[in-house]
Amino acid sequence: MPFTTSEITTFMKKSARPASSVIRLALIPLCWLLSLTIQAQSGIHRLFEQKMDLPESGSIGTQMLRMSETFLGVPYVAATLEGNPTEKLVCKFDGLDCTTLVESSVALAVAKMENPTFEGYKNELTNLRYRNGDIDGYASRLHYFLDWLYENEKRGRMEDITAKLGGVPYRKEINFMSNHANLYPALAPTEVWEKIKEQENEINKREHSYIPKTEIQKAEPIMKNGDIVAFTSSIAGLDVNHMGVITKIGNRAYLLHASLADKKVILSKLPLAEYVASVPKHTGIIVARLSEPKTHE
Template structure:
């Protein structure tokens, strides 16, 4: 009976691994192994987890920016790409690797499990619509999982309601939305997001509350673009000048730290309305 139970256990574990559709090149697997090995060697316990996020984030400096890295294949898969990052996959990878350091993990299976948990609704990949496409939903869902906390309301943020429908009203921009099932799934996500108010810190009030933002906080940039919630994200980093800057995958070319403090950086972004501040727990 004990032997049968063990066989059943390993069968279930194997089935779970096989069910997780993963797209990862040999090169990316090699980069993961090299990166986690180097991180473990260089890592020392930090005073706050935010400091760990900044430590890990800095190791990505210079990594090329690449758009739509997840929109590949014929069906939704757990895409792993260390060779090119967009703003969201940068934040996701920094968060995953930081959690691995915190919990003493260094194996590839742990990495993919953490990534799936963060990237998908309720931590489970179940088709295209299960991915947290809108970053405000990414925030809400990962807050429900106990991974982050949206502290925007605590530091002076205000609530605003907005209809979110950019993906469904721009269906032609998203190849996977040719499929009606995917399209209807995204529409339902948009309805759910629109029914919830978003708390954000207006851009003209950020400087007043800048001292409340800590290094390692995940910053999301809100927008006035119709149907859209957030256009960009990154990690707060307080520099020697005492000001908060943004560590992020810039669409201008690579992962970098903004030359200007966040307050001044935002002034140059058309349609920006403010930020959402999230603290990793």
């Protein structure tokens, strides 16, 4: 912790050092923290440049998969977007959960093909993560996958292809966050809880599709590298449990994801259908495909 004013005064009385020396000592922890911040910022910029140096692929899906593969082995870190006093854009490459893996990979792929600068990456990440690209408090973040997909499809970044893959109606009341506000400290203010509740009501007015777990293998041949897959939930009020990126090997689809069990980003050993069958709380999948972006000049 930095020195307090009273600690500086006491130290000056007991020390023969001039006040300027004491103040310099007091500034050491602050300088150290600033140095760490600068190192972290330079580290993520260096990693970003390395990712931008990868060869450009012919399609956004392949580019998406290539970017997600650069995170293989990166540690799983839960709740990477939580805990800030005020809502702000969080950019991390050294610790990811399932959501930030997908968002980071999409933003990197789009930046590579449209605007290969760190500002371009941050702009796309902001547009992906926040309603209308506006960071305006906790409720401006797209917390539910169904809402995230709806908003990003509306702006033309991706398409929900679940119905095209043989999906059936996904009828479920979404209200997990408002019903479990005790799990979300940011929902303590009534006005924030009310905004989340309003968003849940809007989600529940829309039509959704999913592919039941027994039908997934039939859809695997139609999936493509870089498709985004989310796993529908048996938990009351919750839309999905998990998400990741599709990797095709022959006609089978595999899952590249940030795994809580393995504590890192991995490629699944089992094909997608078998993986979902092995997880009782997964009832099926929702699949999204990125739209081809404007090629940067």
